[in-house]
Amino acid sequence: MDFSQQFFQQMINGISLGSIYALIALGYTMIYGIIKLINFAHGDIYMVGAYIGFFAITQAQIHIFPAILISMVVTGILGILVERLAYKPLRHAPRISVLITAIGVSFFLEYTSMYFVSPTPRTFPAMLGGVSIHVGELVINGQQLTILGVTILLMAILTYVVQKTKIGKAMRAASFDTETAELMGVNADRVISFTFCIGSALAAAAGVMVGMYYNSIDPLMGIMPGLKAFVAAVLGGIGILPGAVVGGLILGIIEALVSGFISSTFRDAAAFAILILVLLIKPSGIFGKNTREKV
Amino acid sequence: MGKRRNDIIMLGFSLVLFALLQGAISAKLIGSFWTLNLTLIGINIILAVSLNLINGYTGQFSLGHAGFMAVGAYVGVVLTTNFHVPFIIALLAGGAAAGVLGCLIGLPTLRLRGDYLAIATLGLGEIIRIVIMNIEYVGGAAGFKGIPHHTNFAWVFFVMLFTLFFIKNFVNSAHGRACIAIRENEIAAEAMGVNTTKYKVTAFTLGAAFAGVAGGLFAHCFYLISPNSFTFMQSFNYLIMVVLGGLGSITGSIAGAFFVTFISAALANWPEFRMIIFALMLILLMFYRPQGLFGYIELTNFKIFDKIFRRKEARQ
Numbered sequence: 001m002d003f004s005q006q007f008f009q010q011m012i013n014g015i016s017l018g019s020i021y022a023l024i025a026l027g028y029t030m031i032y033g034i035i036k037l038i039n040f041a042h043g044d045i046y047m048v049g050a051y052i053g054f055f056a057i058t059q060a061q062i063h064i065f066p067a068i069l070i071s072m073v074v075t076g077i078l079g080i081l082v083e084r085l086a087y088k089p090l091r092h093a094p095r096i097s098v099l100i101t102a103i104g105v106s107f108f109l110e111y112t113s114m115y116f117v118s119p120t121p122r123t124f125p126a127m128l129g130g131v132s133i134h135v136g137e138l139v140i141n142g143q144q145l146t147i148l149g150v151t152i153l154l155m156a157i158l159t160y161v162v163q164k165t166k167i168g169k170a171m172r173a174a175s176f177d178t179e180t181a182e183l184m185g186v187n188a189d190r191v192i193s194f195t196f197c198i199g200s201a202l203a204a205a206a207g208v209m210v211g212m213y214y215n216s217i218d219p220l221m222g223i224m225p226g227l228k229a230f231v232a233a234v235l236g237g238i239g240i241l242p243g244a245v246v247g248g249l250i251l252g253i254i255e256a257l258v259s260g261f262i263s264s265t266f267r268d269a270a271a272f273a274i275l276i277l278v279l280l281i282k283p284s285g286i287f288g289k290n291t292r293e294k295v
Numbered sequence: 296m297g298k299r300r301n302d303i304i305m306l307g308f309s310l311v312l313f314a315l316l317q318g319a320i321s322a323k324l325i326g327s328f329w330t331l332n333l334t335l336i337g338i339n340i341i342l343a344v345s346l347n348l349i350n351g352y353t354g355q356f357s358l359g360h361a362g363f364m365a366v367g368a369y370v371g372v373v374l375t376t377n378f379h380v381p382f383i384i385a386l387l388a389g390g391a392a393a394g395v396l397g398c399l400i401g402l403p404t405l406r407l408r409g410d411y412l413a414i415a416t417l418g419l420g421e422i423i424r425i426v427i428m429n430i431e432y433v434g435g436a437a438g439f440k441g442i443p444h445h446t447n448f449a450w451v452f453f454v455m456l457f458t459l460f461f462i463k464n465f466v467n468s469a470h471g472r473a474c475i476a477i478r479e480n481e482i483a484a485e486a487m488g489v490n491t492t493k494y495k496v497t498a499f500t501l502g503a504a505f506a507g508v509a510g511g512l513f514a515h516c517f518y519l520i521s522p523n524s525f526t527f528m529q530s531f532n533y534l535i536m537v538v539l540g541g542l543g544s545i546t547g548s549i550a551g552a553f554f555v556t557f558i559s560a561a562l563a564n565w566p567e568f569r570m571i572i573f574a575l576m577l578i579l580l581m582f583y584r585p586q587g588l589f590g591y592i593e594l595t596n597f598k599i600f601d602k603i604f605r606r607k608e609a610r611q
Contacts, residue, residue, distance in 0.1 A: 037410075038410045038413075038414065086578055089582055090581060090582070093581070093585060094585070095409055095410065096356055096409065096410075097581045097585045098581075099356070099409075099410050099413065100534075100538055100577055100581055101577065101578050101581040101582075103531065103534070103577065104573075104574045104575070104576075104577030104578040104581070105574070105578065106574075107531075107570050107571075107573060107574035107577070108571060108574035108575065108578070110570070111566075111567045111568075111570035111571045111574065112567075112571055114567045115567040115568075115571070119567075227414070227417070227418075230414060231414075231418075234411075234414075263429070265425060265428060265429055265436075266425065266429070268421060268425060269421070269422045269425040269426070271418075272417075272418030272419070272421055272422050273418075273422060275414065275415060275418050276403075276404065276415050276418060276419065279404075279407055279411055279415055280403055280404075280406070283407070283411065
């Protein structure tokens, strides 16, 4: 393969990976937009989603798409539970306390899962291996097609919910100014729970698809993608939904190019270097507006 | 006057404690497993107290402590193993290297606040680790082998003692009060004429330097170190110690480091349980006692200590 072919192949890999980051980053960004919390546990919710999908496929012998759906429903409920039990009591606490709680929740999810499913990685059953599209020399395999298709579908649904429904309007209002939204009759607790539910469901879908894509899942698989999705959310402008998608895609592409052309060991370093550059040059992200902090 | 005497009393207590522990180790009353853990407790106290200077006293939430520790560890082992430099100089060089790096990293990143700073420092810690992993000279991902076993309990204890007194005196000085003012309200502190950047970077540099020294001590406990000993999970470990004891209490950090290391050693065979316990403790602590077990209180502030102290003064 010559350079341009390799480049485009890495672009395809990058876009698939980037879609995964985008799905996780959407949850991060929605939650941050409303309660200003970096939900460290978000990556672990994605891991739980992957395991639910895994057990649905191997134990109940169902196809990948219903498995994604089941995983999204169960994980959505888990998201609500986490919010109700761990974050709601701290609604008016200092932000650092909530951040530390989020780290605690993250550990709790990781190691309770480890206790129940054992720390050894599980092999995800091969799915959709036969399907692939050839464009010239380039190959787009079935998993990548699924990731792209499901991501686009979920984003379309999310856009509809946020832009056209009543609860979506409440979400946008609460994210703009929670107190004023409450004065206008928005039930903030319900909106926050709903946000956690959707965010977690999106992460679960990403988790199942990553399991399918890389064929392997383990209880600590959520840490790195969780952090990188946060980087993606910051890159796009935290709190902004299209920003999360664009940030996720850019991050995925850069990572694929770095591991394809430089060295795969620098993959993680590249993501963090992007984060630091963004924070130093334009902390509000690509789509963000500059705000000044007042006393 | 009172403060000086407090210091001397504490120093006396520490020396007695050291004599007792060292005696027990020499007399083989404490087995090699717990001797190693006592050493690790000492190292972790240095790390927790230095992290507390950044996170607790200055209020800058850093999650990159393991990165600085790694720099100190690698500089130290290269100097002792490849250049046969005396241990003390290797430790100081490791601390200096980590401090310089901390200063360089701190200058740009300390403009960030709260959770952004947390993620940025976490990322920098990881970048340091990945860079070390890609340097063939120090063994890359496989790790650095053949490290001389220099660290013993006495080394750790006296370096720890020095760290404690240094940081205690720092936070009680005008510099320390400036740092605390930044923690309480950065904008107000700036309005009162505190050069916030200077003090934030100073605290960050000092914290990083002590982490580097602790890294050197840590590395010379073992035959082999690898970049995997310094992941961000390690930074989280120190964070747990500091938060548990109380952000802004040296006594708290000592207690936290002791407790976390002790629990980790006792539950070494059940690693999941260990982390589940820590996770639940973090969450419950934030619900019921967000300032940590000790809050801002030091051992020397306790009434009992005061009473002993006053009685002595009255007698004289």
